[in-house]
Amino acid sequence: MSPTRPAGSVVRRLQLGFFVSAALLAGLVAAVIEWSLLDTLEQEDRLLIDGVAAELAARRSLGQLEVQERSLQVVPLAWRVLAPDGGERLRSPGFVDLQDLAWPTPEQGPVELNRGDRVWLARAVRLPRSQERLQVALDRSVEMQLLWRHRMIVVAAVVMGAAAALWIGRALAQAGLRPLRRIAEAAAEIGPGDAAMRLDSSEVPTELQEVVGRLNAALERLHRSAMALDGAASDIAHELRTPLNLLRLRLENLGLQQPLPADVAGALGDALEDIDAMAQILEHLLFLARIEHGRGEARPVAVDPGAELRKVGQFFAAAAEEAGVVLQVTAAELSIQADPTLLQRALHNLVANALRHAPAGSTVTLSVLREGDTAVLAVDDAGSGLPQGVLDRLGERFVRSEPSRQRATGGSGLGLAIAARVAEVHQGRLAARLGPGGHVELRLPVTGPQPGW
Template identity: 35%
Template sequence: MKRVRDLSIAQRLAAMFALAALLVFALVGVALYHVLQTQIVRYQHAELATKLRYVVGSVALCETHERWLKVEDKVQNLISSDRSTKVWAWSSNPDYRIGDAEPTISGATSRRDLGMGRLLLPGAEYPYRTLQELVPALGNRPAVRVSVAIDSKPYVSALRWFTLIMLALGVCGIALVALLGHWIARVGLRPLQRLSNEAQTLSPSNLSQRLQPAQLPPELVRLTGTFNGALDRLEAAYTRLDAFNADVAHELRTPLTNLMGQTQVALSRPREVAQLEDVLQSNLEELERMRGIINDMLFLSRAGQGDIALDRVCVPLAEEVAKTGEFLEYLLEEAGMQLRIDGAVDAWIDTSLFRRAMTNLLHNAVQHATPGSEIVVELRGGDAAHSDCGTGARVAVRNHGAGVPPQHLARMFDRFYRVDAAREHRGERHHGLGLSIVKAIASLHGGTVFADSREGRTTVGFSLATPQPHSPA
């Protein structure tokens, strides 16, 4: 037997239609049953009341035994014309009695019986319904209790047949509703089937292909729009990944080509030990460059997947920038540059990641600044009126140089992206991932990156958000 989760949508809808039909038929059937039962009781009561009034009227006019005989004839005629009717008349005087013995009648069991009693006679399949009335004494006739009973078998049988017919009609109706519901569901789901068939034609070889929402119901139009939006994002991600793979191949091809060329030249003829040492030293530099690219890529991959746990503490950012400046002191002295820290603010940071981001920003500033110029690190709080750890922070590195064309500013933080002026530094260890790492670190801290260049002054930096109360500090 199929489980519910294994059923198709059409089968599930058909089952729900059948359950709904079952509920409706059951409620209607119960209501009709109670209505018919009430009407049958009323019909029985009306029939009994008519016959009782006929007999009671005759008995009430009887004063003598001679007239009682005429009453007996009327009762006999009544019983003969309708054998399902029984009549008893019982009094203290045996001459004024009809019937062999006074019947034992049970009272009404509910208000719905309308005062009718029940009498079970020998050989009867169902009890008789009864009404009785006491006729006061008149003349020689004593008080007489008149009882009239009718057989309830025809009424019970009619009610039973009605119940069976209702059950049969209900079963047939539920089956018909289920079949019609299944057919309606299949017809209603045809647009979804067409959409599914169209989705199966999507291929990685045609990333621009999209589902067509024309002639679809509004619900599927929204679904198609959402699916096409997901395809747009996948195409963009695939395009970025393809470009990224090409960039990685390009960046790794250069040091590999250098390694192979230098090694081939060194092996082309006998070399002195000093010459071989120079070749090995050059190869080591290329290997270190490759290792740097790989390590940076691994970091960006882990950061993008959220696999890097932050150990955030509230510290003065000026002290962390100063420590980074001390680490790069030789690089600054070689370029004849000065580092100035402007501002003071405390922020929640992972100190190791913050220093890595600052190292990359300062490297970028030194690389593009005019020799002998000043590099300024501006530290501002998220709220200009406060500088504590509860307001976030903004870190900006400004240098003087040739500047960055506006068309390059938006892509400065892309992986392996370099502005044209920076392509002269191919032989250095900078491989176009420094600012991408800054962006990843800013994102890990809940912040964003920014870049601006005007009048020979280039500013590159990032913001830091305050961690939420439930976030680990």
């Protein structure tokens, strides 16, 4: 199975999208404004220089031009009058270093000329009634500087707007996703025990209504199947235990009514033992079914795991002695929240397994210690330990370390499953180590099961 990679953050993507579109839009608007401003100013200047040229041309005499020059000083102008042979007749004081530039002919319109860091708009006109030419240039440098300054301001505004869009986009995306987070939180509260729970769709935006509706529909199906399984477990219990009970009653009455020949009595005893073995497997399966569907089995109280281990040790003392195994309990002082009956049940299964695998003369150790917020209840034996195949499927039903299905050596194959489910009900887990030497541990949070179980 390849690990699934998350598709990235929705907030991040929305934020980026918002930023990019805001920046593009603002940039476009700024460019259009800039272009139209530039165009307008240039048109204005062209009109101005045409006007000025016409005005100057109308004043023919030098005296008139000089008067004109003074009156035009508010406008940064430079001009000269050229004779038909190209000789200069008259020039304005500002007309210093423009003569070698590529001046337009009178037939051309205004042309832009550059000298140093200054920009001129130049125009030539033919003076009426003579062959002389008038060359006029309008200095646009200040205008260009203002335009440049204006451009800087616009760019700064666009950049700042885009940055704001980044922030606003994030806030909007987060706000938009908040109902989703609420749904996730509500969904996280749903445990196996409360499949009857539904998500509240009243405060959910329209776009998410469908999601909530579908989640609720899935929960509904889950609930129904859980109910069906629950019902099935009860039905199985009833359907199998009732005939098993009748069978047991019949055989018992048969054995108790009249004295039977020894071989018949022996067979009858065996049959009764078989019924009990079957009933026990059935009970274990029903226990697993109940616990997996979160049917409130756990009643947690303050429990001293060491005391529980000692109780289990005492229970198995006779069996250990008979197997020639030393049963040792080492327990740290500890108090955890746990259901004592479930805990006993798990430990009984683990210790029974350990004793089954422990060689004569070895020691089986039951221990409890605390690792942070976890109580570790471990059972160690000197047997061959669990093989990899069992470790891989630890806690599954009917997984045995011996291939033989004989109860005498192999157990029912449900012990580890029961221990694992008990650990899970307590929000903990069953863990084991690869042999040699058996090591199985219940890792339980000291705080115990969460409410709802």
